[in-house]
Amino acid sequence: MAATDDMSTDSREPTLAARDLHVHLTRDGEEVHALRGVSLDVHPGEIVAMVGESGSGKSVLGLAAMGLLPHRSRPRTGGSVLLGGTDMLTADEETARRVRRRHVGAVFQDPMTSLDPTMTIGAQLGEV
Secondary structure (H helix, E strand, C coil): CHHHHCCCCCCCCEEEEEEEEEEEECCCCCEEEEEEEEEECCCCCCCCCCCCCCCCHHHHHHHHHHHHCCCCHHCCCEEEEECCEECCCCCCHHHHHHHHHHHCCCCCCCCCHHHCCCCCHHHHHHHH
């Protein structure tokens, strides 16, 4: 009975929680305000789709949620992105890797960064 109670409590907590997320990136020497005040919750078992026109911040939100904002664009962030209870905006790289291994599955748009052409598909799927 206690295990059931624990599980129901856990299911109310979001796996991903963004609060007032702001992301500024530097592009061609100019700062761009890529996200402005985004807040959202994704609960266990919930499926959420991000829809928007090109340049609306979908990819930036996904990268911020995974702690993968590109260092070359010198990201400056505000707010928080909790993934499995860890703030991915402030986590050190080892902590971010551990959280990603446990909570994230991603297929990136560029197939050259998603799949390694020097490995078989089976080996790559087995590695995951």
